[in-house]
Amino acid sequence: MATAGKSAAVSHVGKVRANNQDSGYAGARLFVVADGMGGHAGGDVASAMAVKRIIETDTAYSSAQDAEFALQSALLAANSLLAETVFEHQELTGMGTTVSAILRVGDQVALAHIGDSRVYRWRAGELEQITADHTFVQRLVDSGRITPEEAAVHPRRSVLMRVLGDVDAAPEIDTTILDVRPGDRWMLCSDGLSSYVSDDKILAVLDSVADATEASDRLVKESLDNGAPDNVTVVLVDIDESGASSSVPPVLVGSASAPLSFEPEPSRRPLRLPTMLLHPLRPIPPEPEHFEPESEEYLDELILEDRRRARNRRIAWLVAIGLAIIALVVSLVVAYQWTQTRYFVGANGTTVAIYQGVQADVGPLSLSSIYQQTSVTLESLPPYTRERVENTINANSLDGAEAIVDRLAEVGDE
Template sequence: MASTSAAVSHVGKVRSKNDDSGYAGHHLFVVADGMGGHAGGDVASAIATTRIAEIDEQYASAADAEFALQSALIAANSLLAETVFEHPELTGMGTTVSGLVRVGDQVAIAHIGDSRVYLLRDGELSQITADHTFVQRLVDSGRITPEEAAVHPRRSVLMRVLGDVDAAPEIDTSILDTRAGDRWLLCSDGLSSYVSEDKILNVMTNCPDADEAARQLVKESLDAGAPDNVTVILLDIDESRDTPDTAVGLVGSAAAPLSFEPEPARRAVRLPTLLLHPLKTTVEDSHFEPESDEYLQELIAEDRRRARRRRITWLTVIVLAALAVIAIVVLAYQWTQSLYYVGADGGQVAIFQGVQQGIGPIPLSSVYERTDIRLDDLPTFTRESVEATISADDLEEARSIVERLGATAND
């Protein structure tokens, strides 16, 4: 089966440099997303991608390709450690890597970090790799939902990366079958964090051309605000040859000369971006934390404390809101009881305290004082006015109205 591929990388709308790197070759396809302040992110992804690209060759079996790809990631990890030794200012830099090698009707995959590999087959999009992040651990353990993970304050914490942070990183590898019509997607989290899987599926399904689809996916990220770098590599499987029709080569920071200069200031976020994407205009730098039980338990305990504080905060807000409503109701009722009106009660004129309206079946007035004036003794117009009620500003005015009504009745 033959294949066609495409690779696109964009710096995004906020970053001043591209920490992503990508490679689309004859047999090998790689996405790397660098992390680390200063010049570290772009250097890490470029070094790792360039080193891994050296194994782009035909393999006798998928098992051989899997071993070669895993070995290349380990070699890249060592190379990053050596680079940090020679350039101490890069201490702490690292990179995620998702790589795929095509061997006939199989693919070998190696993965570390939170870049992703997806497979589109028969109209269904499947995430092949699992993120090595703290929030993914929480999702896997059922402590939070995927929706909560998307806004979790620890979502930028990576538990596994290549770099000087771990001399022996654990790398996920697998071998999967592939067939004609499959479309493989490798991407950095600049796509997966800001574009929904439904939109990714829609683009990959409706754009048959690999290059057009890759560019459209990047555009979707840009339309969503694109605060992070975004890199997309697509591989289409078709026909009956083992090599792709074209080899794109390196993209992103790996395609530029390696530089150890400090990172320039970030771009200012434009006003339209702030207005259109207020929740996605900033992005936290990813950082690595060791995948140790002690650290995980510490983070989980902190997450529980955060959840408890959130519940207490919401409970406090609800209680205060309820108290405020009760206070308003009490004050409003007290105000109604400062008012009076004259009306009819059992065929006689009476002074009522409160207002004529009620709240549903609950009246907001009561008889304050009954008089000896009979409604039948009043002229028709006056009687109708009393039955419709006559408002008074206070008790004194209400009694004055009653006196006038009495005089009318006597007449």
């Protein structure tokens, strides 16, 4: 963790990853977060190289438009630098990084963004996400194919459509110019925060914790408490009445704060046979990764796959509902058939009758019907016996019901 006056930068490796592939910077005017992709193949290298190239723009500008152009040019230069590095170090093939950056010019900021790191603005008690994620699921949300709630658990939520790296020589970078006001809080973060801490919780922390350093630490802790396996980086910038946002030397956090190294991690180097014999291999859970499609054809394939998944999900639901309905109908038929094996004796007007079924109704459907009308009259029965008949007398079988009627006839003849 490091601080810069009215700003703070915090980065944590997370609960699963072995190295920190995030980089963050809090400077005099410039604030950046980068989230590297490519695992041990170079995610940390990509984010560090990009941030170290972009911080060259941390200087004074005559206008926000000049700062916007400088930021965009720096991100494109970083992209070229990454491509050249991959050409010289083939083991880094596939590395890339997201970048979200703001550059302060007076009462405005120039913003540049690519990937799924985010920039938020807290103003007057309200939190607003300024950047849009360049992800596959965000495209599905924007096109109305899925909801934001579905996007949060979508199996393709980590697929990035745009990053800096060795894939696209001229990636599309979002840039804009926005006003700042005294009292504003600007937060830049990697998806290690935004994927595991809700906007409501972020708002609560930014709203209640005045100190930038303490607020940043609290946000990182919230992410870790929610089990964040990914790296977590937060850069927080407070705008005070004087317009200042920093007062001490710039700081770097994450992989950018360490010397660049293209060597593979020691823990990932090939094991020698004696080592393997002494320490049998244990399954290691795969680290969460970002992926970037190489072409529009790949995007089309993902969309088709998503449609197939949605169709299969609907079919599965329809089959499940159909099976449930069939099971219910079968159960009702079996239950009804069982009721028709039951008999009881009761009154039908002024005479005694044998009923088939049970004494119950299901809505308008009666589960009993007259099986046999007898000649025994209720008048011929003693009061107590007549009351029993009117309240019905259950029988275990038809023979049992007939035996009850015979006894009632004998009682009536006495």
